[in-house]
Amino acid sequence: MQRSKRHLLLLTEFFGGGGASCLLCVCVCAPLLPLCARYSARRVTTQHECALVWVQRQVLQSVKAYMRQQNIGSWNALLTGDYLDVTSTTVKGVDHVKAGDVVTFRFSFFTVQGKPCEDITTAGFEPSIETPQNTSVTPVVEKKGSSIVTSFVPTVPGDYTVSATMKGHQIPTSHIVIVTSGPACLEKSTLTPERETVEIFAPFALHLSIHDAHANETVLDPDMEVHAEVTPCSPPHKPSSQYVETAVEVTGARTSITCTARECGVYEVAVHIRRRGEQHSLATRRALIVALTHKQMLQAQQRTSTTYWDAQFYRPRTKSWCKGWLYLTPRQVSVRESWAFIFTSKVFAARISASTSTHVSSSALASCAHLGSAAADLKELMELSPDVIVLDDRKQDPLVVKCPQRTVFLARYFDAVASLGLVSYEMKRDQFFRECKQKQGPPLVVRVRRLQGMEFVHHVREVTKRFGTKEWHADWKVEYAGEQGMDYGGLTRELLTDVITALASSDVGMFSPLSENREAVHIAYPWPHDKLKYYRFAGKIFGKVLFEAQRRQTLSPVRLTSALRSYVLGLHVSYHNFEADDPDLYLRKIKYIIENAVEPLDMTFTDEDEQGQEVELVSDGDNMSVTDDNKFEYLERLAQWRFVTRVDAPLQAFAEGVMKVMPEAALGLLDEQDLELMLCGVPEFQVEDLRANCRVSISCDPPSVLYVFHALASFSRGEQARFLQFVTGQAGVPAGGFANFSPRIEICALEREDCLPEAHTCFNQLVIPRYTSLETCQRCLKTAITEGFQGFALL
Incomplete structure (x- = not known):
């Protein structure tokens, strides 16, 4: 009987523990309890008894299942209610x-x-x-x-x-x-002018945004205030209401500074954040403003492919000023040395980038701690010479020039920076074609014999050996001996394609990839010393492919490394090129050095050549240790050795060949990514194929991922190709589509909001932040694919 009561309690708990369910349980199960107790201890013999036992077992199994579901550890806990609710x-x-x-x-x-x-x-x-x-x-x-x-x-x-x-x-x-939002983090505050170039007597505004430590907009503490002062960047370098009127208005997290310039010149706007009643600034943000007359504004707004000014450039090694010319194109700023008042040679080259700092006053150099002792020298130069301009990309020695027309140059330079995300590849391509079209010459018959491999290369070189720039610019009409074909562009394309294919053949040994999983080729090392003249000829052929890109729709069957393309354009070649050109070395060595302490590795300024011989990267490099302070200098030296120095002769010959054919004004319109698209064409890009064959990290914000695909769908073919270069380091899609990328393209999360995305070309990774709108995503993505890591070069 005691067992029957326990069963009743068990069933009551199982069916709800009270109320109607408990009453129903008692009514249904009570008549069965005596039978359950009677037959539970002896052998079942009849069909009726089997049914009763079956009911009992089903009830017990259900109760045990309930106990497991509720994590009830014992019958006692069940009966006493000592379990989690x-x-x-x-x-x-x-x-x-x-x-x-x-x-x-x-x-x-x-x-x-x-x-x-x-x-x-x-x-x-x-x-x-x-x-x-x-x-x-x-x-x-x-x-x-x-x-x-x-x-x-x-x-x-x-x-x-x-x-x-x-x-x-x-x-x-x-x-x-x-x-x-958290408390104001003054280090995160930003000062943004509505425009860098303004007209005198026309009001212009700058906006100071206050952020917390996590980049959220916030407000200043009640005991803080904002003070603005505008200083002309020419003597006497003192703020005065004689030059500019200013007014400060604070609205929530944003402070607006409205100014009106009364005289032409370059002005530095310094906004100080300090506690009320104190003169010491807790933080200072600076911006440059160029004020022009109405006539100068119209001149600065004229779109020309190349503009130059009389200037002087500073040589840090000799600490002297040299006569030269300051050139500006939509993609480059360069300095060329003039000699004999006729000839010029490029000594500096700079890629225009929004990440580059522009300094025109010595006060701004106080925040440039990365310059070290060089900051004092630059400060002295700027105090002695009022027309000095310093362009600094924080990766190499700053570019220092002195230009009497500094105001007009800065206006054009800021305009070029502002238009980086607005000038599409198609616009630059059209301007490139216009520059080439101005140099196109009349038809010229080129008679050749059909041969194979290097025999054909040697034959074509002999035919064109005495060609000057005029002949290379001519409209070639290729005639093959013994053939009746008429050249309407097809025979010229065939000739150029066959020559490039033969020159880049692995059997010849002139060009080779730097990594097994990359198609792009660089100057082979060791290079065949008996073929130096063929490197110059190869440069001319590649130059002809570029020159005929519009007239004959010529394309190169061979891709060049980003380092080789940068060298041809006069841009700096740095260790950043390893990621795209030699990802194996980048992952194995470069990336580790960047992210970790190197002193325990006991490295020196040396490298090994193909024969395992030690090569010193600097004088007495075997005795110069690599430390955390100089490891980036070591990486730069390593890049210069691997990309440039060890193949200097053929590399220079190749670049000379390209420049023999291509107008320099046309090349100045391009960066190394544009050059690849001009040489190899814009690939077919299917957004749906990418969407179906890319990996998306689980931590990514789903709306932001959709924004990226929608933005890509709205891009032009040129912008889509630049996106591929940004993510994978190459402009083409493998045969078979995005499914054949190795590794697959992956989209990962960046724990920020509405900022520029990042990319890791070694892993084919796109790292995106959270985007609050499609428009923001499009703007940031366009800026990222048009920005680059190239800065300045001293050639």
Whole structure:
């Protein structure tokens, strides 16, 4: 009878524990209890008895399943109610915090009897945090008594909803915490002018944005104020209302500074953030403004492919000024040395980039700690010479020039920087074609014999050996001996393609890839010394392919490395080129040196050649150790050795060959990525193919990923090709489509918002932040694919 009562209690608990369910359970099961007790201890003999036992077993199995589901460890816990009741869980936490603060929530668990559940564990506890803009947060979970404490750090303002599940059961109580922007982080404040070039007597505005440590817009502390002063960047370098009128207006997180220039010149706007009643600045943000007359504004707005000014450039090694010319194209700023008042040679080359700092006053150099002792020399130069311009990309020695027409140059330079994201590849290509068309000559018959391999190369070289620039610019009409074909462009394309294919053949040994998984070729090392004249001829053939790109739609069957293309354009070749041209070396060595301490490696300024012989990268490099302070200098020396120095003669011959054919004004319109597209063409790009065959990290913000694909669909073919170069280091799609990229293109998350994406070409990775709109995504993506890492070069 006692066993029957226990079964009744068990069934009552199983069917609900009270109310109508309990009454129904008793009514149905009570008549069966005597039979269950009677037959549970002896052998079942009749069909009726079997049915009763079957019912008993089914009930017991259901109860055991219920106990497993509710994690009830014993019959005693079931009968006494000493087990977890998820529905009675309470949640306590803060309601309001600032971004960057630690948010803590306590989940308190109780038993069915209402007592604290002491034997609770974190196993099976899964917190869920709904964040604004799908921000990724990582909660930390720990057990404290009968409670589980969950904490996380929010970085984006908004409403966060915290909930959780326990052993698969949803805890019914949730909590909402409101996160606001954190305190002002003055290091994150930015000063942005509406435009860098203004007209005198016309008001212009600059905007100071205050951010917290996580780049969220915030407001200044009540005891802080903003003070603006405008200084002319020519003697006497003193702020005066004689030159500029200023007014400051604070609205929330943004401070507007409105100025009006009364005289032409270059002005430095310095905005100081300081505590009220104090003169010491907690932070200072600077911007340059060029004020012009109406006539000068019209001249600065004229779109020309190349503009130059009389200037002087500074040689750091000799500490002297040299006569030269300052050239500006839509993609490059360069300095050329003039001699005999007739000939010029390029001594500096700079790629126009928004990341490059422009200094025209010595006061701005105070924040350039990366220049070290060179900052003092530059400061002295700028104080002695009022027309000095310093362009610094923070990667190499700054470019220092002195230009009497500094105001007009800076206006054109800032205009070129501002148009980086607006000038598409198609616009540059059309301007490139116009420059080439001006040099095109009349038809010229070129008679050749059809041969194979290097025999054909040697034959074509002999035919064109006495050609001058005029003949290379002519409209070739190729005639093959013994053939009746008429050249309407096809025979010229065939000749150029056959010559390039033969020159780049691995059997010849003139060109070779730097990595096994890259198609692009560089000057082979060791290079065949008996073929130096063929390198110059190869440069002429590549130059002819470029020159005939519009007239004959010629394309190169061979891709060149980014280092080789940069050298041809006069741009600096640096260790950044390893990532695209030699990813194996980059992953094995370069990346490790960049990210880790190198002093334990006991490295010196040396490298090994193909024969395993040690080569010194600097004088006495075998005794010069690589340290954390000079490791980037070591990487630059290594890049110069591998890309340039060891193949200097054929590399220079190849570049001379290209320049023999191509107008320099046309090449100045391009960067190394544009040059690849001009040589090899713009590839077919199917956004749906990319979407179907790329990997997307689980931490990515889904709307932002969709924004990227929508932005790509709206891009021109040239912009799509630049995107491929940005992510993979190459402009083409492998045969078979995006599925054949190795590794597959992957989209990963960047824990920021509305900023430029990043890329790792070694892994074919695109790293994107959270984007709040499609327009922002398009703008940032366009800026990223038009920006680059190239800076300045001293040739």
